[in-house]
Every structure is written in C-alpha cells, then in structure tokens.
Amino acid sequence: MKWIYIEEIANYKDQDVEIRGWVYNKRSSGKVRFILVRDGTGIIQATISSEKNDHPLFKKFDLLTQESSIILRGRVREDKRAPNGYELNIDHMEIIQIAKDYPITPKEHSTPFLMEHRHLWLRSKKQHAVLQIRAEIIKSIRDFFDGRGFLLMDTPVLTPSACEGTTTLFETKYFDQNAYLTQSGQLYNEATAMAFGKVYCFGPTFRAEKSKTRRHLMEFWMVEPEVAFAYLKDIIDLGEDLILNIIEQVIKNNQKQLDILERDTKPLENIKKPFPCIRYDDAVKLLKEKGSKIQWGDDFGSPEETLLSQIFDNPVCVTHFPAKIKAFYMQPDDERPDLVLGVDVIASEGYGEIIGGGQRIYDLKLLEQKIKEYNLPREAYEWYIDLRKYGTVPHSGFGLGIERTVAWICKLKHVRETIPFPRLLYKIYP
Ligand code: 4AD
Ligand code: MG
Numbered sequence: 001m002k003w004i005y006i007e008e009i010a011n012y013k014d015q016d017v018e019i020r021g022w023v024y025n026k027r028s029s030g031k032v033r034f035i036l037v038r039d040g041t042g043i044i045q046a047t048i049s050s051e052k053n054d055h056p057l058f059k060k061f062d063l064l065t066q067e068s069s070i071i072l073r074g075r076v077r078e079d080k081r082a083p084n085g086y087e088l089n090i091d092h093m094e095i096i097q098i099a100k101d102y103p104i105t106p107k108e109h110s111t112p113f114l115m116e117h118r119h120l121w122l123r124s125k126k127q128h129a130v131l132q133i134r135a136e137i138i139k140s141i142r143d144f145f146d147g148r149g150f151l152l153m154d155t156p157v158l159t160p161s162a163c164e165g166t167t168t169l170f171e172t173k174y175f176d177q178n179a180y181l182t183q184s185g186q187l188y189n190e191a192t193a194m195a196f197g198k199v200y201c202f203g204p205t206f207r208a209e210k211s212k213t214r215r216h217l218m219e220f221w222m223v224e225p226e227v228a229f230a231y232l233k234d235i236i237d238l239g240e241d242l243i244l245n246i247i248e249q250v251i252k253n254n255q256k257q258l259d260i261l262e263r264d265t266k267p268l269e270n271i272k273k274p275f276p277c278i279r280y281d282d283a284v285k286l287l288k289e290k291g292s293k294i295q296w297g298d299d300f301g302s303p304e305e306t307l308l309s310q311i312f313d314n315p316v317c318v319t320h321f322p323a324k325i326k327a328f329y330m331q332p333d334d335e336r337p338d339l340v341l342g343v344d345v346i347a348s349e350g351y352g353e354i355i356g357g358g359q360r361i362y363d364l365k366l367l368e369q370k371i372k373e374y375n376l377p378r379e380a381y382e383w384y385i386d387l388r389k390y391g392t393v394p395h396s397g398f399g400l401g402i403e404r405t406v407a408w409i410c411k412l413k414h415v416r417e418t419i420p421f422p423r424l425l426y427k428i429y430p
Helices: 006-012 056-063 111-116 125-147 186-196 232-253 255-260 280-289 302-311 364-373 378-386 402-410
Strands: 016-029 032-038 043-049 069-078 086-097 171-174 177-181 198-206 219-228 277-279 316-322 339-347 352-359 395-401
Touching: 006 016, 006 043, 006 086, 016 043, 032 056, 032 069, 043 056, 056 086, 125 198, 125 219, 125 232, 125 255, 125 402, 186 198, 186 219, 186 378, 186 395, 219 232, 219 402, 232 255, 232 316, 232 339, 232 352, 232 395, 232 402, 277 280, 280 302, 280 316, 302 316, 302 339, 302 352, 339 402, 352 402, 364 378, 395 402
Parallel strands: 043 086, 277 316
Antiparallel strands: 016 032, 016 069, 032 043, 069 086, 171 177, 198 219, 219 395, 316 339, 339 352, 352 395
C-alpha cells in the first residue's frame, strides 16, 4: 500500500493509502471512533466505525494516548464535516509505541515550561505555523537574491577578527590561536563582492549579548548582501525590495499558517515603497517629542526602536548616525564627518530594527586610521586592508536578521519562538 503524506491527501480520494504519524487527539461518539493523526505535514481525522460495539480495532483505539506513534491504512473519503475536508476510514492499525504521560497537554503551560520542553513543543500547531513561515521567509530571501543575480558566498563561522565590536565575541580555541564565532559575514562579503560584483551570505551568527530582551538571541541567522559600486541609497532601495518581497511571498503561500497565528495581514499588505527615511538627528527630535529621554549621541535601545516604529505605518529607515555608536568600517558623511552613512531599517508595529547596514569605507588611509582608533589588532585585518589597495571602490551592504523578521511577520511577542532551538542568555538547553 502506498505511504502518503497528509498534505497530499486530496490526490487520493476513494483510494486506499497508508499514513504514518502520531496521535494528536482522539474521541468516540456512539459507534464511531475518531483519531486525529498528525504526520508533520498536516492533521487528518481517521475513523473506525462498527455497527456493533466490537470492531477489532476498538481495543487498539482504547490504548492510544497523545503522541503515540502509529501506522494506519484505510480509504480516503471526502467529508465536508472533517477538519480538512477528508477523512481516512481505517481497517488496519499498527501501534509502534504507546507514549506515556506526554508532558505537553492541551491545557495551558507556562512559557518557561514550554521552553524547557522545546524539543516536544515544536510539535504543536502554533509552533508549526511559525516555523513553516520561517522556512518560507528563508526561501523567499534566497529566491530574491538568486533572481537578481547575486552569488551565494558562504563566509566562515570561525574567524580571527571582530566585525561588530569586541564586547559581544564568543571566543574559542583554534589549535594554538584564539578564534571567535562570527558576528557577521560582512568583512568576507566585501572581499567576495570585489571578486563577483554582488554577493550574499546566509548563515548563523553569534553574539554574546548580555541583554535580556525580546529581540536578542545569542545565535541568530542573518542574510547579508554586499554590492560593489553601490552607495547608501542603492542599498536602502535593495532592502525595501527585499522586505516587500518577503511579505508578498508569505502572504501568498502561508495564509493557513497566518490564520492559525491570527495574524491580521492588513498592516503588512499596506506597506509600500519608498519607506520613510529620516536622519538620526531628526529621529532623536521625534523621540524626544514622544517623551523619550534619549540624548544626541546615544544609541537606540529597544524602547526607542519600539517608539519610532509606532510613529510610522511603514517600516522606517534611519540614516546618518553618529560615528561613535557605529562600527569602524562605516563611511563618514562628506559634509559631516562625525556622522556615518549607515542605515537601520526599523520594522513597523513596534518590532524594532530588522536591518543594519550602510556604505563602507573604501579609502585606504581612512580605514587604517579607523582600525587604530577602534584599537583593533591590525595584523588580523591586513587582508581586509588589502581590499583598499587593489582597485578599491565605494561599496555597500546590509544584514537582515531572520528571527526578528519572523517575529514581525508572525506578530510574536518574543524572538525565542522563531527558531527551532533558541540560544538565550545563560540558557543552552535543550
Ligand atoms: O546591525 P547589525 O549588527 O549589522 C551587522 O552585523 C552588519 N555587519 C551587517 C552588514 O552590513 N552586512 O545586525 C544586523 C541585523 C539586525 O538589524 C538584526 O535584525 C539582527 O541582525 N541582529 C540580531 N537578531 C537577533 N539577536 C541578536 N542578538 C541580533 N543582533 C543583530
Ligand atoms: Mg544594528
């Protein structure tokens, strides 16, 4: 008999098939027994009915508990009353295991309890919806860059130097040297962009962020495009297109999951290009008007980002930050060298920064000076400096954080549910 997945059930109307899965729930009504079975691709109702109360499968049915693993065979029937329009009239059941005392019952559980059981929590409907949307977002991003001729260039995870400041490095041994887990593929992207014109990397990045917020993970995934000869405005334009493409593809392909999450997609559908773009100076003024205590020169924290994103319906781009609060590689503004040509894109609906990027320094002397100013060990950056010696050009790029994007699109309170196994402050189990 043919083993099929529940998601393809509609193709097998009135045929006999085999389903392999887990018991989601069960109930009886008169002479019928219902088993809700999930197989990872969907849930189907399997039925056993008998004229008398003695169907041979009834005894097996009585043994079934939540998450018991089973193999069922039966005929696919169209039935308007069934949860997804089809049910399986079974005549064969093999029990692989009866699960005893599955800890996640249909009652409410606290989040710490669920996080402790993350390996099992992944089986629940809402987590399923979130992670399916995550997979679609990743797919949409790859489609977007591949479709525009960007070359995927994987960057190393083990690195000898810091990209985003030395305070959040995870250090490890690399034989007799020290190495760090990468904070960003950007520096290597700059080299591959000079080799291939336009590139992107997509991988896990690591930051020992000592902040416990709903936006920070210690390990998160970032997609980072880098484009030779691109200026700040070019990269903002690219970021806008990327975000619009993600929204469009998720709304088109994940309606079912968005419904499960009760996500009202109107605010996402209303997002249009160009996004409002304001300078850091003006952002600070706006924030002060709204009651924030921020002073010129301060970096935005989560409260400021939330405030800003509540002022606009669209995501908003903030540019021209004080150089002091940004990384060493950022290109200074010609007119105001105390400012840099960086951009943060703040998502709408209170979600905060999802993109960080900008234009990079391409002048050799200036870069050498910055490396000194930021107290970085020059030896580790020689190769990076080389890029400014051999055909240097203006270039720009950015990084988009996957987990924050998923949290926004799904409208979740916390990024911890946007990745199968989140790495949180001081917590690495399961
Ligand atoms: O603004 P960030 O630090 O930028 C960079 O790393 C650049 N080198 C990227 C580039 O230009 N190629 O980080 C980029 C994005 C943030 O906007 C945010 O979405 C995400 O990465 N991010 C985090 N997400 C979850 N947890 C954390 N601790 C994050 N830190 C940054
Ligand atoms: Mg940033």
